[in-house]
Amino acid sequence: MSGTTPEISAEGAVIPRDIADDAAGRRPRRPRRNKYRPVWEEKPSAVGQVTKFVVLSVVVLAVLFPLWTVVVTSLSTTQETISAGGLVVVPGDLTFNAYKQILSGGVVTRAAIVSVGITAVGTFISVVVSVLAAYGLSRPGSFGHRPILFVFLITMFFGAGMIPTYLLVSSLNLIDTYWALILPGAVSAFNVLILRNFFMGIDQAILDAARIDGAGEWRVLAKIVLPMSRAVVAVIALFYGVGYWNAFFNAMLYINDNAKWPLQLVLRSYVLQGVTLPGSGTGQVDVGTGAVTGMPIKMAVMILAIVPILVVYPFVQRHFTKGVIFGAVKG
Structure with missing residues (x-):
């Protein structure tokens, strides 16, 4: 019934609905609004x-x-x-000849396997170390709490630079090893702070109840904190995974053996710099064998470098907003 529908009084007089509502103390009826539109937002033209x-x-x-x-x-x-x-x-x-050629066991196939391995191992190590560091820094009274947190904050604004970092990696005998692609960037101070802020937001009473029941810190972390933090951990894992998959600069600095190149360095060298892929020809059409050369090979390598992230992202996207907002610094 609309807000202008009249009422009939006992004497038979017609009374407008809004006047009748006011006389009876009832709230006047309002037209229905779109439940997804805020009340202050006007109707779109x-x-x-x-x-x-x-x-x-x-x-x-x-x-x-x-x-x-x-x-x-x-x-x-x-x-x-x-x-x-x-x-x-x-x-x-x-x-699909271009994809068959690059996945037939040549340089691109080997580089893709290297990238998958580095991304999987590096993401696992980074997430484990970040979770442990963030949980320790989130517990008040933990050993070296403030000095360690201060060191983490400094690394967000100041870096040693490329040459000192290279000398450090070289002194650790990591040159031309896969660890050179993982360890120098294994921990991000920004991601640790996001995790720390999220862990600090967990109700302390829940953790205290677990400790009263006899649970140690490892059990509290594994059985209570991590299950409650799946969203933010998934987001941090996505950050690390994308970073490892797209990284090429460390490989360019520390890897001299072409057989150990990750896919992104192959993409940069063979696609952006115009170097011919071994076994892909000189850019001419091979009519006899039907081989594909030149631009199709380059574009196929680009697609191969993009697809894994496009496949993984939808599974993590539903946690993305929740994890970042819950782990953000509150102002």
Whole structure:
């Protein structure tokens, strides 16, 4: 019933609904609002809706169009890329020969395996060390609490520099080893502080109750703190994983053996610098064997470097906002 529907009095007079509500002390009925729209936000106009749609469509196209050209080019033949002058926009005869060539046991296959191993091992080590450091720093009265926290904060603003870091890695005999790609950046002070703030927000009474029942610090961490912190730990693991997967600078500094290169360094050397992939030809069409060379190979390597993050991210995305907000510094 709308707010203007009249009422009939005992004498038969017609009384407007709003006047009747006021006389009876009832709250006047209001038109229904969209439950997803705040009360202070006015109803959107048609022009505003169309403008938002156009702007968002342009942004989406600006993001998807380069990705589309990379995917289509990687699935095209060398002759099509030459005819298109480089990148292919309109797909023709699609083929997976470029992916078959780079995954046939050559440089790219080996680099992909190296990147997967470094990312898995490095993420595990970084998350474990960060959780342990953050839990220790979150407990008031822990040994060296304030000095250690101060050291963590200093590292966020000051660094030793590239040459001292290289000398340190060299003195530890880590040059040309996979540990040189993991240990120098194993712990991020920013991630430790996010975890610490989250752990400090856990109700102390819960932890005290566990200690009264006889649980030690390791059991409290494993059985209470970590299950309550799955969201923020997942976000930190994503941060570390993306960092290890995309890192190439440490490999460029510390790895001299090409067989130990991660995928991102191969991508930089063979795609961005234009170096020809071993076994991929000289950029000419191999009609006899049907081999794909040149631009399709480069785009296939790019797709191979992007896909793992695109696959993993949706599984962590639902924890992303919750983990970052809960672990943020409150002002």
